[in-house]
Amino acid sequence: MDVLDKLEILSGSARYDASCASSGSSRGGGGEGTLGSTSKGGICHSWSDDGRCISLLKVLYSNDCSYDCVYCVNRRSNPHPRTSFTVHELVELTIRFYRRNYIEGLFLSSAVMQSPESTMESMVEVIRKLRVEESFAGYIHMKVIPGCSEDLVRKAGFYADRLSVNIELPSGDSLKLLAPQKQREDILKPMACLGDAIIASRKERKKNRKAPAFSPAGQSTQMIIGASPESDFRILSLSQGLYKQMHLKRVYYSAFVPVNSDNLLPVHAKPPLQREHRLYQADWLLRNYGFTADEILSEESPFLDEHLDPKASWALRNPGFFPVDVNRDGYFALLRVPGIGVTSAKRIVAARRFAVITPEGLKNIGVVMKRARYFITCSGRPVERLFDRPALVRRKLLIAETGKDPRALKQRQLDFFSNK
Amino acid sequence: MIRYRYDGTTEGLISAIDHILRHEPDPQTVELEVQEQTLFDEGLFIAANSDRTDVLLRRFSSAFPESARQVMYVILSEKEGMETSLLHYIHMVSVYGSRIEAHRTHPAVHDVHVLARKVSREIHRMKGLLRFAMLEDGSYLAKMEPDFNIIQPLSRFFTQRLRTQQWFIYDVKRSLVSHWKGRKLDFGTLESFRAPELSDEEKDVQKLWKTFFRNVAIPERKNPGLQRSFMPMKYWKYLVEKT
Known part of the structure; x- marks a missing residue:
């Protein structure tokens, strides 16, 4: 089998991994004689036909898996063709793509071949060769294979910009059911080990600038949404724990695409993309807006509203918090207003030191007025006097979002039926 | 006034x-x-x-x-x-x-x-979308037609990133060209452009890239509108994966 055939198979098997970020590494250029650099904000090099960004050469080292996880395209019992790259092939491919500016670097994952340890060994050899023999200074994101030794994880961390362990499913029960060979312990242990090593290395580098950086872009993880019955509340609480206790940079959510048919799996007509989208929005609220999971959801209403974004939903449930005055209230209160993001909140705080902000000025600052107008006052003067009528505001927000009036739509449907 | x-x-x-x-x-x-x-x-x-x-x-x-x-x-x-x-x-x-x-x-x-x-x-977009092709003599050439005259900041970026290879960036619309020889960056205008021969390796690598591009998309999530909103069609002309 030549490299072209292998690439076809091994990129096809890697596409269900959501993460492709090349951001967060501040190494910059590698200096004289090295190939490549990293960019703090990350760079997208293309967008595939599903609209997702392509930043890294995302491939598996091998799809020859000894596990039989029910949701996975590479499960042992699938009659797919199996193949593996050689270390040399993968190194050469990465360098050739990089020199043409196709990619920002390499995203390397793998099926578990004979054992986690031997699989991980080959993967580490790929990135060692890239860094040491090819002087490659581009971005490297590598998956840790649960169950491998701590030694290998440590070694990998000094070559990679980011390491990650996939948590796969939101609960231990689902993992036991759908991925019987994977132990939750095996997943959480390397995560904790990574977290400790990252923090230790950061401390060390504060004392000594030349100390080697361990996984400088931090660690991330991914879970599959919709293959198991956990609620959004459960998922968000888990993410919150991962951010707070394990210091993860990102949790990725991957809408479950049924690639196998199995009695243990739910049957969806389409992957739950809208749910995935709302989870990402809620995740943003956790990381950058100072929200907690139990503000966004609760045991009583454990799922996100599919029609309205989670921040607007929160605002409608808490009319007492509003109106927020853009000329008086603090940064964190501003952040809670639908239509005001991190950038515009910062700009408001800077701008109002010199002049009173008017609704016109808010537009120039970049505030999305079609959402914010119902929740703010400018020096005591409301833009729209509807603070005490959440039901009406909800309708107006939905119209602003979709261009359609949900009530008018319902009315038309009713008329249609009554005429019959 | x-x-x-x-x-x-x-x-x-x-x-x-x-x-x-x-x-x-x-x-x-x-x-x-x-x-x-x-x-x-x-x-x-x-x-x-x-x-x-x-x-x-x-x-x-x-x-x-x-x-x-x-x-x-x-x-x-x-x-x-x-x-x-x-x-x-x-x-x-x-x-x-x-x-x-x-x-x-x-x-x-x-x-x-x-x-x-x-x-x-x-500028940020072109940092990602610029495509270099390897010529017969081992140097690399990238062509582009950006809306704005961004060849200078863009070239400076690539002197950091692709510093170990010789390359040209060519703004077709403005007939401007930049040349990196490993140590020094030169800018110039181009009177006439003779399309140079691509190396043999180039055709193989382009084929590999197209294969990767096709396979990394999830068919069940196909979304051409989203793709175009991130990567407007005006940039497709010089994208290997889109030609």
Whole structure:
């Protein structure tokens, strides 16, 4: 089998991994004689036909898996063709793509071949060769294979910009059911080990600038949404724990695409993309807006509203918090207003030191007025006097979002039926 | 309104702004435009003084690096009729310094920010979308037709990233070319362009890239609208994966 055939198979098997970020590494250029650099904000090099960004050469080292996880395209019992790259092939491919500016670097994952340890060994050899023999200074994101030794994880961390362990499913029960060979312990242990090593290395580098950086872009993880019955509340609480206790940079959510048919799996007509989208929005609220999971959801209403974004939903449930005055209230209160993001909140705080902000000025600052107008006052003067009528505001927000009036739509449907 | 005219070059623009800031009591009431070749063009013409512009630009960018970048991006945008906004913006910077950020709602500051943002977005986009192809002699060539004149900042970026190989970046629309020889970056204009032969390796690697591009998309999530909104079709002409 030549490299072209292998690439076809091994990129096809890697596409269900959501993460492709090349951001967060501040190494910059590698200096004289090295190939490549990293960019703090990350760079997208293309967008595939599903609209997702392509930043890294995302491939598996091998799809020859000894596990039989029910949701996975590479499960042992699938009659797919199996193949593996050689270390040399993968190194050469990465360098050739990089020199043409196709990619920002390499995203390397793998099926578990004979054992986690031997699989991980080959993967580490790929990135060692890239860094040491090819002087490659581009971005490297590598998956840790649960169950491998701590030694290998440590070694990998000094070559990679980011390491990650996939948590796969939101609960231990689902993992036991759908991925019987994977132990939750095996997943959480390397995560904790990574977290400790990252923090230790950061401390060390504060004392000594030349100390080697361990996984400088931090660690991330991914879970599959919709293959198991956990609620959004459960998922968000888990993410919150991962951010707070394990210091993860990102949790990725991957809408479950049924690639196998199995009695243990739910049957969806389409992957739950809208749910995935709302989870990402809620995740943003956790990381950058100072929200907690139990503000966004609760045991009583454990799922996100599919029609309205989670921040607007929160605002409608808490009319007492509003109106927020853009000329008086603090940064964190501003952040809670639908239509005001991190950038515009910062700009408001800077701008109002010199002049009173008017609704016109808010537009120039970049505030999305079609959402914010119902929740703010400018020096005591409301833009729209509807603070005490959440039901009406909800309708107006939905119209602003979709261009359609949900009530008018319902009315038309009713008329249609009554005429019959 | 007091009207001033300049010769249409960057040096002329900087000289005129310098003159106005030094001689006009209220620059916010001054208009600045390119000299028109008509009999009735009114306004005071200020000639370019290139010795002084170098000094001014250097001083300005060391004092207010962020504002200098905004001004540079507006000039690179090649958009006509921005002179008055630039004049008012630079005047505001001379008054408020780096606190200019807080005056986003001022019309000139707003215009400059909006346009500079468009240019910086295209630079960022091209950092990802530029495609190099390996030529017979082992050097690399990238062609592009960007909306704005971004070859200089873009080339500087690639001197960091692809510093171990020889490359050319060619702006087809403006006939501009930059050349990196491993140590030094040269800019020039191109009179005629002879399409050089690609190396044998190039065809194989392009095939590999197309294969990767096709396979990394999840068929169940196909979304061409989203793809086009991130990667507008005007850039597809030079994308290996889209040709």
